[in-house]
Amino acid sequence: xxxxxALWRDQxxxxxxxxxxxxxxxxxxxxxxVLVVGGGIVGVATAVACVQxxxxxxxxxxxDHFGAGASGGAAGLLIPEAHAHVDAPVLVNLGRLSLTNWQxxxxxxxGGVGLMHLDWREPDGTHHPQGxxxxxxxxxxxxxxxxxxxxxxxxTGVAVSGGRVQAVQTSAGEFTxxxxxxxxxxxxxxxxxxxxxxxxxxxxxMLVSEPTSLALPESVSGYASSIDGGRILIxxxxxxxxxxxxxxxxxxxxxxxxxxxxWPPAHEIRISHQWACFRPAHPxxxxxxxxxxxxxxxxxxxxxxxxxxxxxxxxxxxLAQWIGTGERPAEIVGLGIDRFSA
Ligand SMILES: Cc1cc2nc3c(=O)[nH]c(=O)nc-3n(C[C@H](O)[C@H](O)[C@H](O)COP(=O)(O)OP(=O)(O)OC[C@H]3O[C@@H](n4cnc5c(N)ncnc54)[C@H](O)[C@@H]3O)c2cc1C
Numbered sequence: 001x002x003x004x005x006a007l008w009r010d011q012x013x014x015x016x017x018x019x020x021x022x023x024x025x026x027x028x029x030x031x032x033x034v035l036v037v038g039g040g041i042v043g044v045a046t047a048v049a050c051v052q053x054x055x056x057x058x059x060x061x062x063x064d065h066f067g068a069g070a071s072g073g074a075a076g077l078l079i080p081e082a083h084a085h086v087d088a089p090v091l092v093n094l095g096r097l098s099l100t101n102w103q104x105x106x107x108x109x110x111g112g113v114g115l116m117h118l119d120w121r122e123p124d125g126t127h128h129p130q131g132x133x134x135x136x137x138x139x140x141x142x143x144x145x146x147x148x149x150x151x152x153x154x155x156t157g158v159a160v161s162g163g164r165v166q167a168v169q170t171s172a173g174e175f176t177x178x179x180x181x182x183x184x185x186x187x188x189x190x191x192x193x194x195x196x197x198x199x200x201x202x203x204x205x206m207l208v209s210e211p212t213s214l215a216l217p218e219s220v221s222g223y224a225s226s227i228d229g230g231r232i233l234i235x236x237x238x239x240x241x242x243x244x245x246x247x248x249x250x251x252x253x254x255x256x257x258x259x260x261x262x263w264p265p266a267h268e269i270r271i272s273h274q275w276a277c278f279r280p281a282h283p284x285x286x287x288x289x290x291x292x293x294x295x296x297x298x299x300x301x302x303x304x305x306x307x308x309x310x311x312x313x314x315x316x317x318x319l320a321q322w323i324g325t326g327e328r329p330a331e332i333v334g335l336g337i338d339r340f341s342a
Pocket of ligand 1: 001037038039040041042043061062063064065066067068069070071072073074075076077078153154155156183184185186188202203204205206235236237276277278279280301302303304305306307308309310311
C-alpha cells in the first residue's frame with residue numbers, strides 16, 4: 001500500500017478518480033473467461049491486454065481501490081535504458097518492449113494514458129527518449145476500458161481440483177472463472193492455493209515540492225527531477241528493513257537537505273507531498289511471469305520491484321498471449337517460478 005499523500009491523485013479529474021473506485025457492480029459476471037486478481041498497474045494492464053487479445057470475458061477484482069498498492073506511489077518513470085548493462089537482459093528487453101507498448105496505448109486509447117516524454121541521459125551524456133506517467137492516471141485510463149471491474153473485493157481462497165482452479169472465494173461471494181491471473185504485488189497467500197515462493201517488500205520514500213520557477217541545475221539531475229508545473233520530485237529511497245506503514249519525516253528531511261547541500265536555492269522551496277510505498281520483490285529482484293506449477297488455468301505475476309510501472313503492458317500482453325495460445329511467449333523465458341525450486 002501507499003502511505004502519506006502522493007501527488008498523483010491530486011492531478012486527476014473527478015472522472016479519473018471515479019474510475020479508480022467502481023465498487024461492486026450488480027451485474028458483475030461471476031463466470032468470466034479470465035478473472036484477474038489485483039488492481040495495481042500490472043493487474044489492470046493484464047486485464048486490458050486480455051480484452052484486447054479477444055480471449056473472452058474479463059473481470060478484474062481489487063480489494064481496495066485501483067492503484068492502492070505500490071503502483072499508486074511509484075515515480076512513474078519508464079526508463080528501460082537505465083537498466084541496460086546493469087540488470088538481466090530479459091528485464092531490459094521486456095522493458096524496451098513495454099515502453100513501445102505504452103506508446104501504443106497512448107495512441108489507441110481514447111484520451112491516451114498520460115504518457116509524457118522524458119529525455120534520459122547516460123553518465124557519458126548520451127540521450128535516450130524515454131517516458132514518464134502519472135501511474136494513477138494510467139490506471140484510470142486502462143480501467144475505463146474494462147466492462148468487468150470491481151473494487152472492495154478481497155480474494156480469500158480458491159477451490160482446486162483436477163489440476164484446475166474451479167472456484168475463487170471472495171468477500172463478495174464466489175467466482176467460477178475459466179482462467180485466473182494473480183497480479184497481487186507479492187504472491188497471494190490464499191486458502192487452498194499451494195504457492196510458496198520467497199518474496200519481500202522494499203519500502204521507498206518519495207517527495208514532491210511546491211511549483212517553483214527556479215530551474216534545477218544539471219548537477220543534481222541524477223537525484224532530483226523537474227516534473228509538471230515546475231515541481232521537483234525526489235525518490236525513491238531504498239529503506240531496507242523498514243516494513244512499518246508510515247512516512248518517516250526524518251527521511252523526507254534528509255532527502256531535501258541532500259538537495260539543499262548540492263543546490264542551496266532549494267532552501268526557499270517548500271515540500272508539498274510526501275509518501276512511502278512498498279516495492280514487491282523476489283530474492284533475485286526479477287519479476288515472476290508464469291503459470292502456477294500443477295495448475296493448468298492459473299497464472300502469477302509478482303515481484304516487479306522497481307520496474308512494475310514500466311513493465312505492466314508487456315507483462316499483460318505476454319500473459320494474454322500465453323492464455324490465448326497455450327504457449328509461453330519467448331520474451332518472458334527466464335521469469336518462471338521454477339528458478340526458486342532449488
Ligand atoms: C518509491 C517507489 C518508486 C517507484 N518508482 C517506479 C518507477 O519510477 N517506475 C517503475 O516502473 N516502477 C516504479 N516502482 C515500482 C512499482 O511501483 C511496482 O513495481 C509496481 O507498482 C508493482 O505493481 P503491481 O500491480 O504488481 O503491484 P501493486 O501495485 O502492489 O498492486 C497489487 C494489487 O493487488 C491487490 N491485492 C493483493 N491481494 C489481493 C487479494 N487477495 N484480493 C484482491 N486484491 C488484492 C492490492 O490491494 C494491490 O492493489 C516504484 C516503487 C516505489 C516503492
